[in-house]
Amino acid sequence: MKILVIGGGGREHALVWKLAQSPKVDKIYCAPGNAGISQYAECLDIKAEDITGLLTFAHEHKIDLTVVGPEAPLVEGIVDVFQNHDLRIFGPRKAAAQLEGSKAFAKEVMVRCQVPTAKYAEFEEAQAAKDYIQEHGVPCVIKADGLAAGKGVIIAISLAEALAAVDTIMTEKAFGTAGNKLIVEEFLEGEEVSVLAFTDGKTVVPMVSSQDHKRIFDDDQGPNTGGMGAYSPAPVYTAKVQEQVEKQVLDAVINGLADAGIAYQGVIYAGMMITRDGPKVLEFNCRFGDPETQPVLMRLESDLVEIMEAVVDRRLHEQEIVWSNNASVCIVIASGGYPGNYEKGEVIMGIDQVTEAEVFHAGTRFDGGEITTNGGRVLGVTALGKSIGEAIRTAYAAVEKIDFTGMQYRKDIGQKALAKKRD
CATH class of the missing domain: 3.40.50.20 (Rossmann fold)
Structure with a gap:
């Protein structure tokens, strides 16, 4: 092939x-x-x-x-x-991909399919959004409706932050036409989890769970990024939560779209907050997540080509998909200054010294025979282990072998999983 x-x-x-x-x-x-x-x-x-x-x-x-x-x-x-x-x-x-392409569309689907999610309102005028925020208060979450490379979501704790976020998205057009429409959501408290699933429009087969780390700095501080690391499995995704998600989220949405004449084939990604009231969907993506794909695929033992062909041919029910019992952790190494302005062209050293983990390249290129930086997120160092703790230790040992000017990475990827194990 x-x-x-x-x-x-x-x-x-x-x-x-x-x-x-x-x-x-x-x-x-x-x-x-x-x-x-x-x-x-x-x-x-x-x-x-x-x-x-x-x-x-x-x-x-x-x-x-x-x-x-x-x-x-x-x-x-x-x-x-x-x-x-x-x-x-x-x-x-295209019709199915609007689940990610438009947050307003996704919310409408969730409401129609009775998928648990945050309360929300959508706006096409900045002042109307500001009036709503002033009436309903903070904290709240403000989202550009369209695609914004994972950065169009602003969590506003203060009223000033919320009003500024509206201006950033709708007036200043920081995310371009993605901000022509805006969503204001209630702020949900809990722990996030990502669940990806293969689906051919009839059968839905969830992958193993994972947890992303969106903020740039340790302890979930600083601005959102495209993702600074992930691990799998996520202990917060218990058997009870899994049952709820498969029935109330994944099956509900795929069946709901099918009822509306939209056959969804490919990967569907549900980003959720596990709250006191159970799982609530924050967003849907219409493809493999990044960086969740790295630790999730490290655990896949089945042939990915055969799975994808079964999805395309709408015979996913025939596939038995096998996953490793090992845990996996991905540490993202980013350029200095990311997610703001950053330099490109820094020479990366030490990748060839890494043997204990896979080094997945995100923003790199060859320049004069050397590997150099070519993006905000540069590498995703991903390791397996018999436990989350072992995978974390192996991944960070590999990260320490790599060096380039200005490189930054979080030092706490996977710590929430370790805390859960100790509970």
Whole structure:
């Protein structure tokens, strides 16, 4: 088989790494890829959003399966385009991808399907949003409606922060047209968990649980990022919570969309807060999460190609998906200044010294034979262990071997899991 993977981050490196393990695969291409991905795939000078260029390449090279990593091409309808040209592609069609493309749409689906979620209101005018916030008070959560690379969510503790957030999103257009509409949600207290699932539109098969770390600094301080690390499994995701999520969230949404004439095929990602009242959905994503994919795929023992083909062919019910009992931890190493302004082109040293973990590249490139930084999140160092504690120790031991000017990373990834184990 010839496979085309779209994207160039840590998630895509993990996907390529796992797909390359399948005996069914002869050749992998990745557009655009990165320095790490080039170990397993031929990287292409085609951007992930260049649907026409990707379509042309897939046709000319007789690609057997295309796997879409990032959300933007999914929301733009790349699956519809490929399928209309009789090309096999893994991911939801445009109508289904609006579950991530529009937070207002996702909220409407949740309400219709009786999925537990935070109370909310949506606005298209800044002043109306401000009036609502002043009436209902803080803390609250303010979200740009559209895609904002994981950064369009602002948790406002004070009234001043909340009003400023509205201006940032709607007036200053910090996230572009994603801020044409805005959601104001009630603030939920609890612990977050991410659950991804494979689905062919009829059958839903959840993956193992994970927990992301969104804030840039230890102890969940500082601004939100695309994710500074993750671990799997998440102890907060108990058997009772799992049962609730599978019935009230995953099955409810996939069946609800099907009833509305929308067949969802691919990966669905539910980001949830486990509150005193049970799990409540914060957001849905229409693809593999980043960095959750890295620790989750480390635990997958089944052939990912076979799973994806079963999803595309709507025969997922035939698949037995096996997971390792080991725990896994991913530590994200980021550029200095991220998630604000940061430098690119810093030489990365020590990756070749790491043998105890997988180093998934997120923002890297080759420059004169050296691997250099080329993004905010640079590497995702991911390790397995018989326990979360062992995986944490192994991952951090690997991180200490890597160095580049300005590198930063959280020192507390997985600590919530350790605290839960001690409870």
